[in-house]
Amino acid sequence: MFALKSLLLLVAIASANALSSTLQQVTANFGSNPTGVKMYQYRPTKLATPTPLIIAMHYCTGTAQAYFQGTSLAQLADQHGFIVVYPNAPTSGGCWDVASTATLTHNGGGDSLGIANMVRYAIANWGVDASRVFATGTSSGAMMTNVMMGAYPDLFAAGSLYSGVPYGCFAGPNAWNTQCATGQLIKTAQQWGDQVRSGYPGFTGTRPKVQFWHGTVDTTLYPQNFWEEIKQWTNVFGVSQTPTSNLTSNPQSGYSRASYGPNVQAILAQGVGHTVPEHETDTLDWFGLTNLTPGSSTPGSSTTAPVTTTIPVSTPSPTGATAAHWGQCGGIGWTGPTVCASPYTCQVSNAYFSQCL
């Protein structure tokens, strides 16, 4: 009896997780991509028309494949008919460039330009609704979500980020910023807001609304970053730093959801470390996609069939090389050089990042 029940449960789980499609790499030239970010997409067999797009960005050590498997966005894409693009970070450590001036500048280059061009490509070729493009991510991917919203506010309608830091908090010559990560980079709301505005000077359009999640016992990206994000985005939207509402036990026990008008939402998770687990249906609600259903039209609503290949099993790792000054030389998941070019030595910043200093 027990065995039968277990079997039935397994069957139920298996069918609940069955997807209509697979993760595929987009090998078409999608535009300028100076750092070589790879583009993967999950396109359900039935799409809503026009089709919303979610850009889902992985954590350090992560991959497009891992984020595809580790979140339920693809299952939700089947239910609702949107496309998910999973960019894959070009460094072997799997962290996004959230520090360079290039990445923090509209059309300035860096990882952000490659991702922006994925969005532009999807709008131009797949029938994606330009007014319903969204960004989400975890940890480094959360930081990158803020980068995309700051540098490309013209492309995104909303963002939802899990355990990140404010836009520009990592700015500087190093890929990892310990001062920011440990919550010691404190700025005024005006300064944080100015930083966002500097990402795309002169932008006067509607900015993406932002929802961010953070755990109170995060020791990788300290929770002070949550409070700095509140300062930043309330300033960008010109609203008070005092919440208009703060719902406790929402969306679950230990969490509180503070709202600052319709465009900023800050969810604090008591006793949760790095990272806050994805709450995909909540994120979808923030994006306004909860009631979206796949249209009766075929996936051929796109004008160009996507060029796809199968997913590589592994990425080649560089061997025998030395890392340059400021370069990464270690950390969980790092497969690049671990020796620094003379006279620099490899110094540990944290479990995820060692650097030639």
Ligand SMILES: *[C@@H]1O[C@H](CO)[C@@H](O)[C@H](O)[C@H]1NC(C)=O
């Ligand atoms: C919302 O309320 C909870 C519970 O009182 C509190 O811990 C949290 O700091 C509040 N959130 C904000 C952003 O003020």
